[in-house]
Amino acid sequence: MTQIHATALVDPRAELDSSVVVGPYALIGPEVRIGARTVIGSHCVIEGRTTIGCDNRFHSHSSIGCMPQDMSHGNEVTELVVGDRNTVFQYCTFSTGTHKEEGITRVGSDNWVMAYVHLAHDVVLGDHCVLANGATLAGHVHVGDWAVIGGLTGVHQFVHIGAHAMVGFQAHVSQDVAPYMTVDGNPLSVRAVNLTGLKRRDFTPARLTVIRQMHKLMFRQSLTLEQARAEIDTLRGQGGDEDIQLMQDFLTHSKRGLVR
Template sequence: MAHIHPTALVHDRAELADDVVIGPYAVIGAEVRIGAGTRVDAHCVIDGRTTIGRDNHFYPFGSIGGMPQDISHGGEVTELVIGDRNTVREFCTFNTGTFKEEGVTRVGNDNWIMAYVHLAHDVQLGNHCVLANNATLAGHVRVGDWATIGGLTGIHQFCKIGAHAMLGFQSHVSQDVPPYMTVDGNPLAVRAVNLTGLRRRDFSNARIGVIRDLHKLLYRDGLTLEQAVERMQALLGQHGAESDADIQVMLDFVAASKRGLVR
């Protein structure tokens, strides 16, 4: 049996693994499924069609799986899917998706999400991300793996944040942030390559050197975006398989950008 505090309200149809812990005054809705090892602390509300994986920890006063804050939403049943080993601190709000996309908001694995973070409808958050206090992600935002989003940062609808990017404190994000870059400010500007993050993830000096070349082509050589893409493509095949993969991540991101890159 799950460990449910006597004051908690857990719907009869909710599906909880045997070792789930539900704290005082928490509320678990009818269409919620929670995987093994997950803990839900006091006064946390998990509702909607929400599926949660293993070994997550939800701290007090969160609102997880609420309806999207989208004026066009007509009450359709949509979903929130959360992976494994995520830490979600106090007062976070995660909404379900809308049918403007596939109807699912997704959170990956191993994310560290601090207090008051908001994930709006249809957000797609990758793995190993850090979101500091009061980071606010509007609808349809995409965040790649290993991204770090500083406190009080706001991200506009439909923006994309590339893998390994670092967004500084109070960043105002209204365009796409390329992989590997460090950005901050209002207006937002690219400052450098996220060297600290890459080194922490055991990127070799050779790989980092190529990524610094990508930064130079995009931001230091005075090239148009089309010219920079051509020069990046020309780097493929020159520095080994790992660097080729890093270059391709950048090329794919640029090709998929619809709001334009921060430049």
């Protein structure tokens, strides 16, 4: 039987797996669906059209599925979809989407989201990401798998942060961050390849060599972006083709220019 604390308020229309745990004074709305073994901490508010997967842990006082902080939002029905095995710490806020995109804010699986993180409307967060305390993602931000975003960082709307990238503490991110790179400072700039993170994920020496060559071409040789992309294509066949393709796909869809 679902373990719902006596002080929690769960709308009878909400759909909770029988193994879900709901803590004291939590509030769960009528259009919420929560998967197996997920734990909802005390004083959490889960509202809106929100779907949460399995094995998630929401610590106390988070507001999940709240209305978009968008003045053009006209109370249209939009959604928040959260994957599996995410850990969300205290006082986090996740908004539903808007009809400016597909109407869905998406959070992947296996993410570690620290206290006071804000995910605005239409954010797409990948898998295995780490968002440190106070990170704020504005509307329409996309974050690739395995990215790390430092504490007190603000990310401008529509920015894309590539897979395996690392954003330093208290960064002001107003342009796209290329995959595999570490960015830091004010003004923000690319410092190096995120080698520590890549080695932890068992990237082979051949892949690391190709990624370092891409870094050099894009950020250390005064090439235009188109020239760098052409040179990057010549690196194929050296053991890092999947990384080259990921980089090229990211650059194709980049709209706000790159942090250089």
